[in-house]
Amino acid sequence: MTSLERFSVNQMTVKQLTLPELADACLELGVPGVGLWREPVQAYGVEATAKLVREAGLTVTTLCRGGFFTAIDPDERAAALADNRRAVEEAATLGTDTLVLVSGGLPVGSRDLHGARERIADALAELGPYAERHGVRLAIEPLHPMFASDRCVVSTLTQALDLAERFPAHQVGVTVDTYHIWWDDRAPEQIARAGAGGRIHTFQLADWTTPLPEGVLNGRGQLGDGAIDMREWKGYVEAAGYTGPIEVELFNDGLWARDGREVLAETASRFLAHTAD
Amino acid sequence: MTSLERFSVNQMTVKQLTLPELADACLELGVPGVGLWREPVQAYGVEATAKLVREAGLTVTTLCRGGFFTAIDPDERAAALADNRRAVEEAATLGTDTLVLVSGGLPVGSRDLHGARERIADALAELGPYAERHGVRLAIEPLHPMFASDRCVVSTLTQALDLAERFPAHQVGVTVDTYHIWWDDRAPEQIARAGAGGRIHTFQLADWTTPLPEGVLNGRGQLGDGAIDMREWKGYVEAAGYTGPIEVELFNDGLWARDGREVLAETASRFLAHTAD
Numbered sequence: 235m236t237s238l239e240r241f242s243v244n245q246m247t248v249k250q251l252t253l254p255e256l257a258d259a260c261l262e263l264g265v266p267g268v269g270l271w272r273e274p275v276q277a278y279g280v281e282a283t284a285k286l287v288r289e290a291g292l293t294v295t296t297l298c299r300g301g302f303f304t305a306i307d308p309d310e311r312a313a314a315l316a317d318n319r320r321a322v323e324e325a326a327t328l329g330t331d332t333l334v335l336v337s338g339g340l341p342v343g344s345r346d347l348h349g350a351r352e353r354i355a356d357a358l359a360e361l362g363p364y365a366e367r368h369g370v371r372l373a374i375e376p377l378h379p380m381f382a383s384d385r386c387v388v389s390t391l392t393q394a395l396d397l398a399e400r401f402p403a404h405q406v407g408v409t410v411d412t413y414h415i416w417w418d419d420r421a422p423e424q425i426a427r428a429g430a431g432g433r434i435h436t437f438q439l440a441d442w443t444t445p446l447p448e449g450v451l452n453g454r455g456q457l458g459d460g461a462i463d464m465r466e467w468k469g470y471v472e473a474a475g476y477t478g479p480i481e482v483e484l485f486n487d488g489l490w491a492r493d494g495r496e497v498l499a500e501t502a503s504r505f506l507a508h509t510a511d
Numbered sequence: 512m513t514s515l516e517r518f519s520v521n522q523m524t525v526k527q528l529t530l531p532e533l534a535d536a537c538l539e540l541g542v543p544g545v546g547l548w549r550e551p552v553q554a555y556g557v558e559a560t561a562k563l564v565r566e567a568g569l570t571v572t573t574l575c576r577g578g579f580f581t582a583i584d585p586d587e588r589a590a591a592l593a594d595n596r597r598a599v600e601e602a603a604t605l606g607t608d609t610l611v612l613v614s615g616g617l618p619v620g621s622r623d624l625h626g627a628r629e630r631i632a633d634a635l636a637e638l639g640p641y642a643e644r645h646g647v648r649l650a651i652e653p654l655h656p657m658f659a660s661d662r663c664v665v666s667t668l669t670q671a672l673d674l675a676e677r678f679p680a681h682q683v684g685v686t687v688d689t690y691h692i693w694w695d696d697r698a699p700e701q702i703a704r705a706g707a708g709g710r711i712h713t714f715q716l717a718d719w720t721t722p723l724p725e726g727v728l729n730g731r732g733q734l735g736d737g738a739i740d741m742r743e744w745k746g747y748v749e750a751a752g753y754t755g756p757i758e759v760e761l762f763n764d765g766l767w768a769r770d771g772r773e774v775l776a777e778t779a780s781r782f783l784a785h786t787a788d
Binding site for chain 2: 340345346347348351378379380382383384387389390392393416417418419420442444445446447448449450460461462463466
């Protein structure tokens with residue numbers, strides 16, 4: 235067992251690599267887990283990806299992402315639910331038990347955060363039992379409040395748990411991602427709440443760096459480059475009983491412009507430097 | 512009494528106007544209040560500004576801004592406190608009872624949010640009595656969590672009140688600014704808490720629009736252009752007993768590129784459209 239045993243690289247961190255290149259690089263560097271994204275997996279083929287990662291001996295720690303549940307229009311809502319059922323099926327085919335959910339922002343012209351959050355609950359009520367039948371757990375990801383209008387009206391771990399706890403833990407839990415919650419002094423107690431309920435379905439790392447880029451999406455920092463104490467947050471999830479994989483998910487134009495294998499090696503090295511006991 | 516009677520324009524909204532131009536435009540448009548900023552006031556002269564606004568019959572609703580209390584270095588801390596005492600004196604000279612505080616981000620290399628917040632409390636303990644002697648109240652402004660590392664480690668109204676309540680309300684209260692707290696489902700109950708304690712020292716409006724610009728500072732939207740229901744938030748502060756001025760504070764490159772008088776007229780018009788009962 236290496237000290238990378240809990241490390242998983244989210245595919246977006248090195249999106250410049252093809253899936254075979256990613257599998258090769260993981261084998262070479264001793265990276266045991268990957269978090270996958272639906273779009274590149276669909277492009278390569280879901281079955282083909284499942285075969286590739288199985289033969290490489292990789293664990294698929296999560297599939298990203300389902301969600302976008304906040305539409306008001308009935309046809310849009312039906313389409314979103316159908317797409318989420320496909321995401322559940324893909325997760326099952328890939329052999330992961332966790333589908334990460336980015337819940338969706340405000341519909342155009344709407345200013346009703348509360349209503350949008352309730353529509354998420356409605357969608358979870360339909361999707362949860364379907365996921366359970368496929369052996370897949372849904373992991374609501376609170377996104378940083380700067381994404382509240384356009385990506386995800388679930389902005390805190392508290393809000394995510396308030397939603398998740400309406401359903402059984404083996405259907406719905408949460409994603410704990412340092413990037414989104416590091417500023418929140420209530421987050422540590424909410425991690426304890428999530429752990430006590432068996433609802434920490436995945437734990438992800440990224441660092442907070444400034445200045446944020448235009449659109450703020452692709453400014454997630456390499457571990458150690460920013461304001462977040464990774465050991466502190468790893469300590470919180472471990473104290474809450476979480477012993478699973480730790481995924482590093484970086485959206486960063488600077489990292490994407492570099493050689494993907496080199497970025498993966500650097501990320502593994504930073505993971506060790508900033509999380510090892 | 513006009514229906515603009517509670518409207519105040521923060522100077523930054525129309526920073527392209529000189530102070531005399533701003534006073535003229537306010538008189539012409541029937542704008543009764545202004546929120547001022549230290550730098551342009553110092554450039555024009557504090558006494559001269561006080562005379563200008565007094566003769567124009569304008570109420571100075573706030574002075575922006577004190578704060579930046581999070582340094583660790585003793586000399587830096589002493590310099591920050593001295594500068595804040597000057598800000599208090601300037602507020603008194605200008606005839607406003609409210610100094611808005613942007614509390615400061617993490618010192619370079621630090622990852623200790625809790626420690627930074629405690630240093631703010633230490634500074635308030637020194638500054639509060641000084642402000643009281645000058646008839647000035649300090650108004651801690653929680654800034655949106657996207658500013659937590661580089662501008663203000665106080666990210667929620669809850670955190671701001673946890674700090675403010677260590678001191679008498681006539682020394683330390685909070686700034687309620689829709690832009691920073693609109694995403695927070697706990698904010699309405701915290702507004703009630705602030706109102707019950709007599710700690711809503713100013714109420715500011717700006718709308719939330721996306722995509723955010725690089726650096727995210729100058730993306731505050733004109734009222735009505737974004738995701739925030741202004742009437743809803745005005746209702747929360749009024750239910751909490753707040754009957755004071757309502758300041759519109761926009762940092763927006765697009766507005767700054769236009770004719771300042773035209774922007775002020777538009778802002779007054781939007782204020783009426785989005786806050787009138």
